[in-house]
Amino acid sequence: MFTHEDIWRAIDRLAEDKGFSASGLARQAGLDPTAFNRSKRTSPNGKPRWPSTESLAKILSITSCTTEEFLLIMGQDTPLKTRKIPMLAYTAVRTGRIKADNADTFTIAINAGQQAFALTIEDEKLRPLYRMGSILVADTGAKISSDDRVLLFSKKDGLKGGIMQTTQKRTVSILLPDQDFREMSFPENEIEWIARILWASQ
Amino acid sequence: MFTHEDIWRAIDRLAEDKGFSASGLARQAGLDPTAFNRSKRTSPNGKPRWPSTESLAKILSITSCTTEEFLLIMGQDTPLKTRKIPMLAYTAVRTGRIKADNADTFTIAINAGQQAFALTIEDEKLRPLYRMGSILVADTGAKISSDDRVLLFSKKDGLKGGIMQTTQKRTVSILLPDQDFREMSFPENEIEWIARILWASQ
DNA sequence: ATAAAAATAGGATTAGTTTCCTATTTACCT
DNA sequence: AGGTAAATAGGAAACTAATCCTATTTTTAT
Numbered sequence: 118m119f120t121h122e123d124i125w126r127a128i129d130r131l132a133e134d135k136g137f138s139a140s141g142l143a144r145q146a147g148l149d150p151t152a153f154n155r156s157k158r159t160s161p162n163g164k165p166r167w168p169s170t171e172s173l174a175k176i177l178s179i180t181s182c183t184t185e186e187f188l189l190i191m192g193q194d195t196p197l198k199t200r201k202i203p204m205l206a207y208t209a210v211r212t213g214r215i216k217a218d219n220a221d222t223f224t225i226a227i228n229a230g231q232q233a234f235a236l237t238i239e240d241e242k243l244r245p246l247y248r249m250g251s252i253l254v255a256d257t258g259a260k261i262s263s264d265d266r267v268l269l270f271s272k273k274d275g276l277k278g279g280i281m282q283t284t285q286k287r288t289v290s291i292l293l294p295d296q297d298f299r300e301m302s303f304p305e306n307e308i309e310w311i312a313r314i315l316w317a318s319q
Numbered sequence: 320m321f322t323h324e325d326i327w328r329a330i331d332r333l334a335e336d337k338g339f340s341a342s343g344l345a346r347q348a349g350l351d352p353t354a355f356n357r358s359k360r361t362s363p364n365g366k367p368r369w370p371s372t373e374s375l376a377k378i379l380s381i382t383s384c385t386t387e388e389f390l391l392i393m394g395q396d397t398p399l400k401t402r403k404i405p406m407l408a409y410t411a412v413r414t415g416r417i418k419a420d421n422a423d424t425f426t427i428a429i430n431a432g433q434q435a436f437a438l439t440i441e442d443e444k445l446r447p448l449y450r451m452g453s454i455l456v457a458d459t460g461a462k463i464s465s466d467d468r469v470l471l472f473s474k475k476d477g478l479k480g481g482i483m484q485t486t487q488k489r490t491v492s493i494l495l496p497d498q499d500f501r502e503m504s505f506p507e508n509e510i511e512w513i514a515r516i517l518w519a520s521q
Numbered sequence: 522a523t524a525a526a527a528a529t530a531g532g533a534t535t536a537g538t539t540t541c542c543t544a545t546t547t548a549c550c551t
Numbered sequence: 552a553g554g555t556a557a558a559t560a561g562g563a564a565a566c567t568a569a570t571c572c573t574a575t576t577t578t579t580a581t
Binding site: 120121124168169170171173174177178182184185188191225226227245246264265266280292294298314315316317 | 322371373379384387427468500517
């Protein structure tokens with residue numbers, strides 16, 4: 118929850134961040150320039166004045182500040198870490214398509230890069246690591262090391278998933294879970310994309 | 320930024336989550352029971368009514384709802400809750416201890432029961448399903464079906480993890496990942512606890 | 522250094538939210 | 552089915568935030 122001071126602090130910080138005084142911020146938002154005067158934050162009888170939600174909405178709107186950012190400015194201890202990533206159709210991913218246009222979203226609470234996506238497995242090709250129905254969170258922008266679990270799309274072989282092996286000069290090798298973890302190599306120039314799997318539902 | 324509707328929606332959801340009507344929530348917060356009446360959310364001339372920040376602070380306080388949670392409720396059609404669960408020491412879990420006293424916490428954004436906990440794997444006994452360093456989110460209160468991934472503690476055999484098989488009358492059988500997924504059975508009366516693995520980091 | 526603009530303090534007025542009150546409807550319990 | 556409690560609608564009164572206005576102080580630009 119928040120206090121009266123929290124809100125006023127956030128207003129002051131937002132104004133400062135945007136290069137305004139509190140007075141200037143109010144003016145920008147179409148409010149009276151005296152609206153956020155320090156002198157008016159407590160009434161003559163000592164009771165705190167709470168700025169209205171409508172006024173807050175107005176300043177957030179004109180500064181293009183999200184509510185989340187406003188909370189962060191407000192001084193909350195734990196920054197909000199949830200995020201929406203695209204939930205891609207498995208049928209698309211299986212044929213190599215990982216563009217997120219018009220995708221559903223999936224909310225995560227982990228650190229993931231801008232190229233993170235989620236998908237729901239619809240076959241048993243990744244068993245025993247992942248079963249049908251499992252949700253994977255993967256990121257094509259993530260750094261990949263040996264022993265990481267990855268999805269990759271090869272022009273020649275299609276979608277593959279498994280455990281990364283040490284990469285040779287121009288090939289990528291992974292252990293395939295559905296083939297007793299035997300190693301398979303892919304020439305680099307056949308690989309359209311490779312994504313590290315960050316989390317998996319069970 | 321937020322809209323008038325967003326706020327009212329959040330108030331309604333918060334009330335519902337806590338088992339109150341909007342009227343009941345207002346009453347709990349020391350406000351008038353009519354404060355959040357639907358009939359009063361738009362004025363007779365059609366202008367939206369914005370609930371005051373003071374009223375909001377009161378309901379957040381009485382419900383112990385964080386601003387973060389309120390934001391989540393506000394911004395989404397389906398409420399998503401982050402939650403902290405105990406992060407247990409692997410050394411404790413390995414010897415069967417899953418009491419959460421004084422444990423560190425781990426924030427999740429998934430549905431999990433009250434008995435959910437997290438742990439970080441510190442050996443290779445669950446390979447290839449899970450490797451050292453992976454975080455597992457598991458729940459001793461979760462319903463378990465065949466093919467689910469589980470952790471169990473047997474008095475005789477200690478901590479085991481693997482894939483649930485069809486349960487026989489008084490035994491529990493799982494496939495052990497570190498033994499080529501061979502099946503191992505445990506008499507029920509030897510099992511102290513069994514937790515379904517919900518999510519795993521990779 | 523000077524003038525103009527912006528910011529700030531403070532009082533009065535206006536507008537909007539909350540509270541109080543009453544009546545009706547709905548939900549719950551026996 | 553009936554009675555009670557809770558929820559909801561709606562109007563009036565009370566309270567409080569926003570706006571308007573004026574004066575003073577501070578900042579900015581030349």
